[in-house]
Amino acid sequence: MTDPRKPPLKLAVVGHTNVGKTSLLRTLTRDVGFGEVSHRPSTTRHVEGARLSVDGEPLLDLYDTPGLEDAIALLDYLEHPGERLDGPARLARFLEGSEARQRFEQEAKVLRQLLDSDAGLYVIDAREPVLAKYRDELEVLASCGKPLLPVLNFVSSANHREPDWREALARLGLHALVRFDSVAPPEDGERRLYESLALLLESSRPQLERLIADQQVQRLARQQSAARLIAELLIDCAACRRSVVSEVEQEQQAIGELRKAVRQREQRCVEALLKLYAFRPQDAAASDVPLLDGRWGDDLFNPETLKQLGVRVGGGIAAGAAAGAGVDLLVGGLTLGAAALAGAIAGGALQTARSYGGRLLGKLKGQRELTVDDSVLRLLALRQRQLVQALNVRGHAALGSIQLATPQDQSWREGKLPEALNKARAHPQWSSLNPAPRLSQAERQEQIEVLAQKLVVDS
Numbered sequence: 001m002t003d004p005r006k007p008p009l010k011l012a013v014v015g016h017t018n019v020g021k022t023s024l025l026r027t028l029t030r031d032v033g034f035g036e037v038s039h040r041p042s043t044t045r046h047v048e049g050a051r052l053s054v055d056g057e058p059l060l061d062l063y064d065t066p067g068l069e070d071a072i073a074l075l076d077y078l079e080h081p082g083e084r085l086d087g088p089a090r091l092a093r094f095l096e097g098s099e100a101r102q103r104f105e106q107e108a109k110v111l112r113q114l115l116d117s118d119a120g121l122y123v124i125d126a127r128e129p130v131l132a133k134y135r136d137e138l139e140v141l142a143s144c145g146k147p148l149l150p151v152l153n154f155v156s157s158a159n160h161r162e163p164d165w166r167e168a169l170a171r172l173g174l175h176a177l178v179r180f181d182s183v184a185p186p187e188d189g190e191r192r193l194y195e196s197l198a199l200l201l202e203s204s205r206p207q208l209e210r211l212i213a214d215q216q217v218q219r220l221a222r223q224q225s226a227a228r229l230i231a232e233l234l235i236d237c238a239a240c241r242r243s244v245v246s247e248v249e250q251e252q253q254a255i256g257e258l259r260k261a262v263r264q265r266e267q268r269c270v271e272a273l274l275k276l277y278a279f280r281p282q283d284a285a286a287s288d289v290p291l292l293d294g295r296w297g298d299d300l301f302n303p304e305t306l307k308q309l310g311v312r313v314g315g316g317i318a319a320g321a322a323a324g325a326g327v328d329l330l331v332g333g334l335t336l337g338a339a340a341l342a343g344a345i346a347g348g349a350l351q352t353a354r355s356y357g358g359r360l361l362g363k364l365k366g367q368r369e370l371t372v373d374d375s376v377l378r379l380l381a382l383r384q385r386q387l388v389q390a391l392n393v394r395g396h397a398a399l400g401s402i403q404l405a406t407p408q409d410q411s412w413r414e415g416k417l418p419e420a421l422n423k424a425r426a427h428p429q430w431s432s433l434n435p436a437p438r439l440s441q442a443e444r445q446e447q448i449e450v451l452a453q454k455l456v457v458d459s
């Protein structure tokens, strides 16, 4: 436990204009709506704070500040040759003077905030050459007498100049620095950032470590929840079935409706994932599922369905074994026992009707069943898993929409589908897409859990 009376650590996010200070805050707070981000300079005009808490205990206050624009002029103004005031004293005098309210109003806001904070994060656009204006900026900021941790932003860009910056910062006595691209942050980026801060601010280490631990817990919890959302989608689709009269027109209509239902279901999953990761619905536009042709009634050949039938019809199989009726309906997918079973259906129609409902009887009367093809389940799994991978590494400063590349996930593409999906095929009441579903059934929940664990392990 951290000392409950200890106030939150205060960090000022400072730097040149347009280097991504507000963006860094968005990513660290996972808040896409924080402040205003624009490609134009001087977007942030006032200091704005955001708080990170764990279990209601505030641990870190981050302050966004306006960008510095004219540090060269300010440094000239601050320096009085021959004078022996130290940095903070010089700044105090400047902040009391009139220029701090006029010509250097923006700079004064930054310096006041840094003086009032425990440390500063100095954000750098790593694509920029190390110009004199940045050195002067660092000199002005350093005169606050607060620890500064340089943060290299834009390091995912091809043309960044990280080595130049490292060297220049070392010459200024700044040896610790972190790489943190706020649009595409490294997965352990926050941990590294807080660990580096803990080295600069030893007394705040407990708070920072708590923050690190909490973020790890949150990340794992998100991954578990995401896997569950995908598992529910897959179970819903695997268990989904639609009865349809076997006439071309009705079949076509039913296929259209099923495709629509599956697409909407996938969209619901996308939206739930975005919400889980604190992104907005417009951040990802899933294109239509290239749903393959619906699968006709062969779910009746599914071993799980047969097991269920065999158990329930019991004596019916023996009684009707010789009748041989309805064989044409059951060919394909069944070898041994096809006739026996077909006979069972004819001979044991009553038991069957009772145990299996009107579905099977419907089939005998020229109804067929439309189910979602395995390949669509594969596709849904691949796409959603990919979305999660993209969300795991997307910073909350990202403005572009999420692009999903072609999945390269061999096991879901070609491997055997998880057993939970086979089971779901035999349980129409597990699908929210079917009428009168029973979604809280313990067995359904169990299979979702098993499938979710597999999805987590796969990733």
Ligand SMILES: Nc1nc2c(ncn2[C@@H]2O[C@H](COP(=O)(O)OP(=O)(O)OP(=O)(O)O)[C@@H](O)[C@H]2O)c(=O)[nH]1
Residues within 6 Å of the ligand: 016, 017, 018, 019, 020, 021, 022, 023, 024, 036, 037, 038, 039, 040, 041, 042, 043, 044, 045, 065, 066, 067, 068, 153, 154, 155, 180, 181, 182, 183, 184, 397, 399
């Ligand atoms: N590709 C990429 N773009 C970024 C990154 N960080 C910020 N940007 C973009 O850079 C521009 C400036 O970002 P802001 O966060 O507004 O920068 P700022 O430092 O707060 O700017 P001022 O408030 O004007 O001083 C925006 O167009 C951002 O989308 C990054 O890590 N990668």
Ligand SMILES: [Mg+2]
Residues within 6 Å of the ligand: 021, 022, 023, 035, 036, 037, 043, 044, 064, 065, 067
């Ligand atoms: Mg800003």
